[in-house]
C-alpha cells in the first residue's frame with residue numbers, strides 16, 4: 001500500500017449533505033421562519049401539508065407524520081395489535097430498528113435468510129418460519145432496492161398475515177411501476193438526515209390505504225388520544241415537528257431528481273467496476289431502486305476499505321454484523337451459520353459514496369482507485385467473490 005496516497009489530494013466524503021441543501025437555502029430559511037411566526041412547532045399545518053403530499057407521492061390514501069422511522073415501525077406493530085406471544089418474520093440483515101419494533105411490543109423477531117443477489121429477505125425461506133403465533137412479515141427494501149413483493153403478498157394472504165414494509169431506505173423506489181410503501185397494510189419511512197429524503201433532524205412517517213389504521217396511528221402518536229385529555233389507549237409522543245414538515249415539503253419536490261442523480265452514479269459505478277473481481281449490486285428487472293446505498297462485495301473487504309480510506313475515499317459498512325448474532329438478541333439462541341447468506345453479506349459488504357452532491361470527478365476517482373487496488377496486487381484478484 002506504499003505508493004498510494006492521493007496525488008490529486010481529492011477527498012471523497014462518504015456522505016456530504018451540504019451540496020444538495022445549499023441551493024435551497026432561501027426556501028428553507030423562509031419556510032422555517034414561517035413556522036416560527038406561526039408557532040406551530042409540533043404537527044401543525046406544514047406537517048399536515050407534508051402528509052398529504054407524501055401520501056400522494058407514495059400512492060397511498062394516508063400518511064401520518066412521526067418523529068422517526070423507528071417510531072413508525074413501532075406504531076405499525078401496535079396498530080396491528082401485535083404483542084407478547086406473537087412472532088414477526090423479518091430479515092436478519094437490516095438496521096436494528098426493524099427488530100426494535102418487534103421487541104418493543106413484546107413479540108419475537110423470527111429471521112429468514114436473504115437472497116444473495118438482492119440482499120433482501122428470500123420469499124422461499126418464509127413459509128418454513130410461519131407458526132400459529134406469526135402475525136406479520138416486515139420486508140425491508142434494503143439499500144433502496146424493493147423486495148420481491150408479489151410472492152410475499154401471496155404468502156401473507158395465504159396465511160392471513162400483515163405485511164409492514166420497512167421502506168426507510170426506499171423513498172421513491174418502485175416495484176412493477178408502483179412506489180414502495182403502499183404494498184403492505186402499512187409502509188414505514190424514516191427521514192433521518194442521511195436517508196434519500198432527510199429532515200433537519202429526526203423524522204418519520206407511516207403510510208397506509210386503511211383509514212381506520214391511519215386514525216389509530218394518529219391517536220397513538222399523540223398519547224393515545226384523538227380528543228384532548230381523553231386517552232383511548234396508552235400512547236406515545238411520536239409527533240413530527242412543524243419545522244421538519246416544512247423542510248420535508250421543500251425537499252420532497254426534489255426527491256425524484258435526487259434519486260435520478262443517485263441512479264446515474266450507480267450506473268457509472270456499474271460500468272466502471274464491471275471488469276473488477278467485485279460483486280456489484282443489481283437491480284431487479286421489475287424494480288427501480290432508490291439507490292440509497294451502493295454496496296459492493298469482496299472477500300477482502302477490510303483491505304479494500306483501508307486502501308480506499310488511505311486514498312481519501314470514505315466508505316461505510318451497512319451492516320457488518322447481522323441481527324441474529326447481535327448481543328442484544330443472544331436470548332434468541334442463534335449461532336454463526338444460521339443465516340449463511342446474511343453472514344456472507346455482512347462479511348463482504350462495502351458501501352461506496354453515493355449521494356446527490358457527489359460529482360463526476362469524485363465518482364471517477366473512486367473507480368480508478370478501486371482499479372488500482374486490484375492492479376497493484378493488493379488482492380488475490382483472480383478469484384471472483
Ligand SMILES: *Cc1c(COP(=O)(O)O)cnc(C)c1O
Nearest residue numbers: 068069070095097098168190192
Ligand atoms: C433508518 C432506518 C430505520 C430507522 O429510522 P430512524 O428514523 O433512524 O428511527 C429503520 N429501518 C431501516 C432499514 C433504516 O434504514
